[in-house]
Amino acid sequence: MLIDINAYVGNWPFQQMKYNTCELLLDRMNKFGVDISVISNLNGIFYKNTQSANEELHQEIRSARKFSDRFIPFAVINPIYAGWRDDLETSVKKMGMRGVRIYPKYHDFGITDPACIELVKRVRDYGLPVAFEYRMVDSRQRSWMDIDYVVGTTKREWNLKDILPIVKAVPDAKYMILNYANAAVLTPDEMNLVKTADLIFDTSGRTITNMSEFLKLYGTNKFAFGTHSPILDYLTGQLRIESLQPSEADERVKEQLRSGNAKKMLGLS
Amino acid sequence: MSELSRRKFIAGTAVSAGSLALSGGLMAFKEPQHLHPTSDTDTPRAKYDIMQDVAKYRKLDSHVHVNLASTDAEVQKKYAESLIDYSRRLQVQKLVLSNPVTRLINGVPDGSPEAFIRNNNIVLAVMKLYPEVLTGSFTFNPVHAKESMDEIKRCVDQGMTNAKVYYQTKINDPSYYPIVEKMIDLKMIIHCHAEVQIGVGGYRMKYNGFKPKNVSIPEDFVDIAKRYPEAMFQYAHIGGGGDWEYMCKALKNSPNVYVDTSGSNNEEHLVDFAVAHLGEDRVLFGSDNCYYQSVGKILASNLTETQKRKIFFENFNNILRKGGRNVD
Amino acid sequence: MSLAGLIVSGPVLDATEFGGHSGFMPASARPYDLMKDVMKYRKIDSHVHSDLYDGPPENNIAFMDRLGIEKMFISRPVTSGEGTPKDFRHYNDLTLKAMKKFPGRLTGQFTVNVPYQKESLEEIQRRVDQGMVGLKVYTQVKINDPLFYPIIEKMISLKMIIHMHSHCQLGLGGYRMKYDTGIRPNTSIPEDFADIAKRYPEAMFQYAHIGGGGDYEYACKMFTHLPNIYVDTSGSNNPEGMVDFAVKQLGEERVFFGSDNCYYQSVGKILASELTESQRKKVFFENYNKILEKSGNSIK
Structure with a gap:
């Protein structure tokens, strides 16, 4: 079984996206053997009022049974925008959202802003995961209208060290850290935090140049299949798992990566 | 051809323009071919008479001003004529005028009693020019407690309907407390200028919007409304250029805060969004002297007939009725 | 498998909604x-x-085996330091050593630094004689600098391709310079390739790594009408649709498979594309092999 923990529908305003509706993504899943996808609405990154994006996603998934059977929706919540507590409750209780994606850079707040901490705690209290991204796109090909966290400048792209402070602030929440980019040398404390926290990375990010080494470094329970679709190609995240040699990962470990770790994170059994 | 009959004629031919395009008779219009429908579908276009739609609703403008830039009686008289022209053109039965002190002195709002008394006098004078159409609201600055209280009494006695305040003092400042209590006694609404913009009034101040620091923002309204649940507040102009989604979401759980739809901005869906979040009883028609938009944005909404009637007229009239100042 | 077969635990939902x-x-x-x-x-x-990035050639071989890559054209351009003849000879020696260690699997592309004109020309001939195929150059001098002219003429006579590092980003090479991020100013940008390709229509240029982080749409659009510019799809970036876009803009003959040592992405981005079987074969293998054929180095 294959569960993609990092996919989207919706638009990226600076470049045309293919396969960015439930229908098109489902075609992709069927073509390449993906059973279930965790999805959120890209529009939520750009709408000031993210709840409109959550409503769009909810309606799209509800529009056909084949969608609600194969997609796990995540809400996008901005905790420094009015009404977000109501939005979170509505998303979880009325719309069946199974987690929350948080965009500190796009929504412009610090990752340990009290509002962000409160949001993570509230999601934790629902028993659901929160998801943070290293980045959405490579800053070197960014549009002039995109955020200005840029490689080579003093306001660089994020690495894991930039995300860990929230894990430290709310160590008992569930975390999905997505689109692994930019290497960072962790201190022993930071590494310990990654290992002890309920935290997984997905396999879509470019910094995972050798999957086997990442499994050795963080543990086989720390990764789950992810595509970052429709922004990144649909197969590379899968290739990182399937091209592991038997000496590097046996079938049991591969199943963990394909779906086992994701199921645990998402509360599926 | 008179204007009216021309309009009727075009409306009458619009439905069948597609078939007419095949006949030579159409050439008599001497209109470029590309103006005619090229669609091969037969979807009929509805006849829509916007002025008929405008006339259908009684209207009570809850947010409109005299000339804010002048103290000259003649200028105000001329401006009043334009207000009357608007009321006739767009079928607005009553205008609740105000004249808050908007003047800045070296970037700081003029908060003097002299200024608010002078401004109220202008409104009172203009009201008297067309008393059947114009009424007014009074302004003050609560940091001058006694002068403000005296002014409220003076203005109410002369027939004014409610309070209109600006950015001299935040709406939840403790100096407002006695005034709010007075307004509760009078059963009158407090209409306060408001904004949501990054970098204004305490919201994401790293984006300096270069506005007076005491501009009221939704959180200030939520705060004072919670402290005084029996008071009524009018959050000004959700079409005033600010982030109306933020406004409506922030005010959702404050049942004694109303919003008016006035302002120069008329984003599609603004009115629908406000009603979806605040309910159909807390949204008030207002123009803020942006007349076309004020009516257009409500007519273009997906509100029901009942809801449109409430917003154009009934909601604010019900508020005025509490203080005995209803217009019907 | 679907959600129907899974038990979803967590908050109770309002079933009506x-x-x-x-x-x-x-x-x-x-x-x-x-x-x-x-x-x-x-x-x-x-x-x-x-x-360079992932150590000795054994690591290349490991990924060749993992992903079924038959042949690699390896290079070691001068990515730091002055780029003296001593430097580039040293790097070419490393490449030659790797070639010799894995004959038939690894072939080297030689590198030079064109301000050292005489030494560069000599180095090209020496490395060709040792069996290296193709030139790989970096950011020392722009590809359209007159210093490159004799080098390019030499490559024309050898019928070998000139593979040049490239980039396309806001704030580089005169393109919206208010966004300068400090990239080496002599990095070749699409305009530089267009310029030199027009001057030498009989030369062949490989615009490096359209997946290297830059704006690949910009680059591909720039080369639509320049038939002697080829692109490789390598780089750490694997935007969905990139390979399709490249083929659409440049045609199916001018796009090469490449990894730049980002192996997963390199294969994933092509397999995930909408290319036909015949186009995939061209991109993965045949297009570059045709280039090799011109100098008599094709793979059977």
Whole structure:
């Protein structure tokens, strides 16, 4: 079984996206053997009022049974925008959202802003995961209208060290850290935090140049299949798992990566 | 051809323009071919008479001003004529005028009693020019407690309907407390200028919007409304250029805060969004002297007939009725 | 497998509002054997390094085996330091050593630094004689600088391709310079390639790594009408649609497979594309092989 923990529908305003509706993504899943996808609405990154994006996603998934059977929706919540507590409750209780994606850079707040901490705690209290991204796109090909966290400048792209402070602030929440980019040398404390926290990375990010080494470094329970679709190609995240040699990962470990770790994170059994 | 009959004629031919395009008779219009429908579908276009739609609703403008830039009686008289022209053109039965002190002195709002008394006098004078159409609201600055209280009494006695305040003092400042209590006694609404913009009034101040620091923002309204649940507040102009989604979401759980739809901005869906979040009883028609938009944005909404009637007229009239100042 | 077969735990949902996951016919994906698809295509990696990002050539070989890459054209451009003849000879020696260690699997592209004109020309001939194929150059001098002219003429006579590092980003090479991020100013940008390709229509240029982080749409659009510019799809970036876009803009003959040592992405981005079987074969193998054929170095 294959569960993609990092996919989207919706638009990226600076470049045309293919396969960015439930229908098109489902075609992709069927073509390449993906059973279930965790999805959120890209529009939520750009709408000031993210709840409109959550409503769009909810309606799209509800529009056909084949969608609600194969997609796990995540809400996008901005905790420094009015009404977000109501939005979170509505998303979880009325719309069946199974987690929350948080965009500190796009929504412009610090990752340990009290509002962000409160949001993570509230999601934790629902028993659901929160998801943070290293980045959405490579800053070197960014549009002039995109955020200005840029490689080579003093306001660089994020690495894991930039995300860990929230894990430290709310160590008992569930975390999905997505689109692994930019290497960072962790201190022993930071590494310990990654290992002890309920935290997984997905396999879509470019910094995972050798999957086997990442499994050795963080543990086989720390990764789950992810595509970052429709922004990144649909197969590379899968290739990182399937091209592991038997000496590097046996079938049991591969199943963990394909779906086992994701199921645990998402509360599926 | 008179204007009216021309309009009727075009409306009458619009439905069948597609078939007419095949006949030579159409050439008599001497209109470029590309103006005619090229669609091969037969979807009929509805006849829509916007002025008929405008006339259908009684209207009570809850947010409109005299000339804010002048103290000259003649200028105000001329401006009043334009207000009357608007009321006739767009079928607005009553205008609740105000004249808050908007003047800045070296970037700081003029908060003097002299200024608010002078401004109220202008409104009172203009009201008297067309008393059947114009009424007014009074302004003050609560940091001058006694002068403000005296002014409220003076203005109410002369027939004014409610309070209109600006950015001299935040709406939840403790100096407002006695005034709010007075307004509760009078059963009158407090209409306060408001904004949501990054970098204004305490919201994401790293984006300096270069506005007076005491501009009221939704959180200030939520705060004072919670402290005084029996008071009524009018959050000004959700079409005033600010982030109306933020406004409506922030005010959702404050049942004694109303919003008016006035302002120069008329984003599609603004009115629908406000009603979806605040309910159909807390949204008030207002123009803020942006007349076309004020009516257009409500007519273009997906509100029901009942809801449109409430917003154009009934909601604010019900508020005025509490203080005995209803217009019907 | 689908959600229908899974028990969803967590917050209780308001059943009237939420469609729910129960009672539906399970719909699941057909099995897809990715590794079978990977192994189906012969592959020549037109842009990859040894002794640079991921260590000695053994690591290249490991990924060749993992992903069914038949042949790698490795290079070791001068990515730091002055780029003296001593430097580039040293790097070419490293490449030659790797070649000799894995003959038939690794072939070297030689590197030079054109301000050392005489030494560069001599180095090219020496390395060709040792069996290296193709030039790989970096950011020392722009590809359209007159210093390159004699080098390019030499490469024309050898019928070998000139593979140049490139980039396309806001704030580089005169393009919206208020966004300068400090990239080496002599980095070649699409305009530089267009310029030199027009001057030498008989030369062949490889615009490096359209997946290297830059704006690949910009680059491909720039080269639409320049038939002697080829691109390789290597780089750490694997935007969905990139390979399709490149083929659409440049045609199916001017796009090469390459990894730049980002192996997973390199194969994934092509397999995930909408290219036909015949186009995939061209991109993975045949297009670059045709270039090799011109100098008599094609792979059978």
